[in-house]
Amino acid sequence: MSAKPVKQAQDSAAPNCGRNTGVIFDIKRYATHDGPGIRTTVFFKGCPLACGWCHNPESLVMEPQGVYHRERCIGCGECIRACPQGALALTPGGVVTAAARCRHCGTCARACPAEAREFAGWCESVEHLMKMIEKDVLFYDQSGGGVTFSGGEPLRQPDFLLELLEACGRRAIHRAVDTTGYADTDLLMAVARRTDLFLYDLKLMDPVKHQNYTGVSNRQILDNLQRLARERAVITIRIPLIPGINDDAANIDATGDFVAALPGVRQVDILPYHNSARHKYQKFGVARRLGEIAPPLKEQIDRVARQLARFGLKINIGG
Secondary structure, eight states: OOOOOOOOSSOOSOTTOOTTEEEEEEEEEEESSSSSSSEEEEEEOOOSOOOTTOSOGGGSSSSOEEEEOGGGOOOOOHHHHHOTTOOEEEETTEEEEOTTTOOOOOHHHHHOTTOOEEEEOEEEEHHHHHHHHHTTHHHHHHHTOEEEEESSOGGGSHHHHHHHHHHHHHTTOEEEEEEOOOSOHHHHHHHHTTOSEEEEEOOOSSHHHHHHHHSSOSHHHHHHHHHHHHTTOOEEEEEEEOTTTTOSHHHHHHHHHHHHTSTTOOEEEEEEOOOTTHHHHHHTTOOOTTOOOOOOOHHHHHHHHHHHHTTTOEEEEOO
16 A cells, blocks of 8 residues: 655655655665665755754755856757756856756756766656665665665655655565654654654754754654654664764763653664765855864764763764
């Protein structure tokens, strides 16, 4: 039985995509840090949070984002001839795009011999994506792995996510959902009935700081986590460790106390911040609200791990 459409305040359909499709921006095969075993991680576009340290700034908006590198363009016109919508034209200033016609299919980027055009995000169908996923079933079976739906926030495209979860379930493929938890509770419960593991982000326990650094309240996130735990969902807590923002003793103690009270939840992954996404901010014209952040030192990571372990939690560093 196919998933029923889910009504919610957030986006449920991908722009310019057809039925049973969504917008993704990356597929990582043979991943080993997004759940148990060898996995295929599918990254959804669109996120309701605006974390100042986001590692995937290209995921924040759901629409596919095109980048035109004028300095690389050789004016050959291959992209213009390849575009199925006739959305491109060559001008003295380079190739221009008629936004109303563009369907963000990425055909122009694939046709460009000079790599002057690229896209973050494309429309993908459930059927085509499942064919890609099923290619690695042997690796899942041998390693205890499966598929992880990440982002962005995969619950931002609920119908697409539910269809994929059900398709994986019919194929007996292990399913993990990497989520911020900021979603309608009924939707989250619908996802839980079709999910084998949640990778659940906890960023900040103080509600004012959470609002300041992510743009949203943490009330729904915490309430949803408690509800999932009461329903006996399998959950791994993930803490992105951001120096000077959430690594202080007060926040770590509050986090440990909260997690320790969740029935059945003991696994915590500490994900140290890294600055490898710096070039993405420049490429896609996204402002870095917090400026440069230095990655945590090993001593800082070890201190946080020891502090959380005192609450009887099993700590893993690096996901």
